[in-house]
Amino acid sequence: MQKRWVERNTVDTDVVTSLSKALNIHKVLARLLVQRGVFDFEQARKFFRPSLDDLHSPFLMKDMDLAIRRIEQAIGMKENILVYGDYDVDGTTAVSVLYSFLKRFYNHIGYYIPDRYKEGYGISFQGIDYAAENNYSLIIALDCGIKSVDKIEYAAQKGIDFIIGDHHTPGNELPKATAVLDPKRKDCNYPYKELSGCGIAFKIIHAFAKTNQLEEAEVFQYLDLVAVSIASDIVPITGENRVLAYYGLKKLNNNPSFGLRALVDLSTKAGEMNLTDVIFQIGPRINAAGRIDHAKDAVKLLISKSLEEAKNCCGLIDVQNMQRKDFDARITAEALEIIQKSETLIKRKTTVVYQEDWHKGVIGIVASRLTEKYYRPTIVLTKSNGHVAGSARSVAGFDLYEALSECSDLLEQFGGHKYAAGLTMKAENVPALQSKFEAVVAQSIAPELLEPEISIDAKIHLADITPKFFRVLKQFAPFGPENNAPVFIAKNVYSVGEAQLVGANHLKMYITQEGAPAFDCIGFGLGEYITHINKGIPFTACFSIEENVWRDKKNIQLNLKGIRLM
Known part of the structure; x- marks a missing residue:
């Protein structure tokens, strides 16, 4: 399918020039910053150097004080607390964060994930019945519940209180819970609206730690799980999410929890993981538990207290992931056949x-x-x-x-x-x-x-892609929605030597431009252009700039998104 090439809106060239001089960076990089709402040195410092100090106070969120007060009351009265979450990556990481944190100093706590097939999405009557039968008097629901008006009323009849921690858009009526935490509430003035469900769980434990004078390290140790949720739930990589993802990836790559370590060990990624790697290597395995059997298997993995325990859990989840792939392939083929007929x-x-x-x-x-x-x-x-x-x-x-x-x-x-x-x-x-x-x-x-489109951020000459340029460009990461990896366009480029087909239909070659060095290129699904390129016909390329790691060797590689023949 052909894709439209759409160049992003022009930006104020005077602002770009000023920022380029202030930061001593190439104008193309300054242009990328301006496109992202970064206009001066101080904003650039915050963008390039995310700080946990920039996180908003969790108590700016509507009802957070009520939520913490109710949790402390439950702990003081030795009530049973049930942490309830959805069966996807966001829900299971959210449950794992809150459960693991509270479990460190309070034993009367359990967790519950609804069965995808028997109960469906969100809070269920069965889940509330389970809580009643097991003497849970407080349920903390994460990544779900914002529309569960009838379920919360049912729970109240059974003497069960609810705290809802959700990030989905509320309906016209809010549930009558003890506390409803959702930045998307119309009456919530929390400065950042795009947290993941696990991000809400993180805010709860941060608020609890502040109230009880706990070290922030007690809270920040869960940032790897928060980063996994941010990646997998495809939320914007802006504001607080950028800060949380930045530090969460650092922890994931340097000192992950036992459960995530076991998942990383199963991945085929060479070098450090980024958010895209999380989406394709870690997220599907966590999701597989709930898709094939029961998502409680994912929580069990993510709260593992030893690497041995985590690896045992991971073995089951990897089998479930293989089954998921089989179902996926068969059903996709059947659906395509229905459409094509x-x-x-x-x-x-x-x-x-x-x-x-x-x-x-x-x-x-x-x-x-x-x-x-x-x-x-x-x-x-x-x-x-x-x-x-x-x-x-x-x-x-x-x-x-x-x-x-x-x-x-x-x-x-x-x-x-x-x-x-x-x-x-x-x-x-x-x-x-x-x-x-x-x-x-x-x-x-x-x-x-x-029509699918390729959004192009800036024009560039290949000679401008220097080691310094790439070092600065890497600092734009982590990449994701609303901060995607920049895509560049270069005209009158041509292949050096013979372009090759690799894999199914992928183009592998070196390209150059007058006055520029040659760059290694990969063009996934672009094999149709090989004949023209090997005739020496110049072309226009759009691409992202990446670091390729092969056998411990690193080099700059252009990932071609599209080709237009001259």
Whole structure:
């Protein structure tokens, strides 16, 4: 699928020049900073040197004082506390952080993860019944609960209090919990709105530590788990998330928890892990537990107290991950076949596919793969517990949550973000949803949003990519949403020597430009251009600049995103 090349908006050249001089850096690097809202020396210092001192006080969050007071009351009265979380990476890391922290000095505590297949997403009646049967009088819900009005009322009837720590968008009515922690509450003035669910858990333990004069090291030891949640939940790498991810990655690479150490040892990554490595190497394994069996296996791994215990847990999770890959491949193939056999589905601006025997645990992954293939808002549905469960994914720039809101009359329940959501519905409403979702999206989506794009940050000459340039560029990391790895464009480049095909359809070569050295290049999926390039035809390349590590050797490598022949 061809991609549109879109150059980012121009920036004030006077500001760029001034910043370039103030920092003694190349103008291209100054331009990248200005694009990220960095305009002067002090802002650049904070950007390049994230500090834990820049984290906001957790007590700026609405109801945090109530939450800490209730936890302290429970500890003082020796009440049983249940830490409850969702079954994905964000939920399981959140539970692991809060449970591990409190368990260090309080024994009357347990954790609960709902069964994806028997209970579904979020707080369940079964979970509340479990708490009542086991004498838990306080439940701290993480990464879920902001819309669980009826569940909180049910718990209150059983004498169970709730603290909700969520980061999803609230509905019109907030649950009547003891405390509702969610920066997205309209009445919450917390300065940063984009924390992960695990980030909320981190804020709770930070507030508890401040209240009880505990060393901050007691809190910061969990930053590796917070970084894993930030990466896997695809939240913006801005503000506090940038600080938390920066220090979390440092801990992950230097002194991770036993559970994460075991996962890192299973990865194929050479050198230090970045957020992208976490997404592809660590996140899927943690998720596999809840997708294939039960996510409590992931929590058990993440709270391991020894490397031996962690490696034993990791063995099971790795097997589950292999099973997940098998289900993923089969269901993706079946979904693609359904679309390809239907002229109606091919021509639509949305994809909504349903098969009642698909494995619920992987439909989110399949939705992502279908979105990559056809590049349009996508919903994948399957039968689960007498209902139809679905996972939805969107394309850049289109608000999926709003589109689903307009289809809410056909849904039993839905929730999520702009780009990803989950839903449940009655089977008889599936055809109506296919029609209505298509109508809603077709009416509101801009045509260009149905074409994948390459966002280009700046023009560059290859001669400008010096060791100093790259050293500064690396400090823009960690990369992720709203701070993606910069993409550059260079014109009139050409191959040095013979370009080669590697793997399935990948282009491997060295390219240069007049007056510049040659750079090692890899172009994934760009093998179609090899004939033209080997004829010596100049071309325009867009690429990111990376460090390639091979057998302990490091070199600058250009990762080609697209090629245009001259």
